[in-house]
Amino acid sequence: MDKIMKIREFKTFMFAGLVAAMLSSCYSATTCVGTMRADAPAVKVNSVKNHHFIYGLVNAGNTKIEDTKYIGEHKNYKVKKSTTFVDGLLEAITFGIYSPTTTTYYLPVDEISR
Numbered sequence: 001m002d003k004i005m006k007i008r009e010f011k012t013f014m015f016a017g018l019v020a021a022m023l024s025s026c027y028s029a030t031t032c033v034g035t036m037r038a039d040a041p042a043v044k045v046n047s048v049k050n051h052h053f054i055y056g057l058v059n060a061g062n063t064k065i066e067d068t069k070y071i072g073e074h075k076n077y078k079v080k081k082s083t084t085f086v087d088g089l090l091e092a093i094t095f096g097i098y099s100p101t102t103t104t105y106y107l108p109v110d111e112i113s114r
Contacts, residue, residue, distance in 0.1 A: 027082060027083040027101070028080060028081070028082040028083070029080070029081050029082070030078060030079070030080045030081075031078070031079045031080075031081075032077075032078050033067070033075075033076065033077050033078070033079065034075045034076035034077065035076050036076040036077055036078050036108055038078070040078075040108055040109075041108070041109045042078055042106035042107060042108055042109065043106060043107055043108075043109055043112055044104055044105070044106055045070070045071060045105050045106065045107050046070040046071065046104070046105045047102055047103065047104040047105065048065065048070065048102070048103050049100055049101075049102055049103075050065075050081070050100065050101045050102070050103055051098070051100055052098075052099040052100065052101065053097060053098060053099065054096065054097065054099070055091075055096045055099050056099045056101075065103060067079065067105070070105045071105050071107060074107055074111060076107070076108055076111060077105060077106060077107050077108075078105070078106040078107075079103060079104070079105055079106075080103070080104045080105075080106065081101055081102070081103045081104075082101065082102055082104070083100075083101050083102070084102050087099075087100045087101055087102060
């Protein structure tokens with residue numbers, strides 16, 4: 001009977017851990033350049049994957065990203081670096097050995113036609 005209780009407690013603990021992991025949010029950091037505000041309406045214009053290993057401690061490629069390559073000569077833009085669901089899934093599957101992130105570029109709505 002004691003063994004059955006330990007198994008039940010273990011299952012409950014594992015279930016609680018799984019729920020906690022699923023409810024955790026994805027990492028996100030936004031940087032505004034020029035006169036762009038964080039809450040200003042913007043349109044996604046480009047995105048690029050960043051490859052990291054060992055929970056992001058070791059960079060592999062894309063270590064120096066030139067913004068002009070992705071947004072052109074625009075002076076006002078927003079850069080969002082985040083861990084998407086797919087990035088987090090890949091990190092979980094590889095137990096943190098591979099830890100990708102995504103950098104997304106946004107331009108203000110009023111500058112799209114320029």
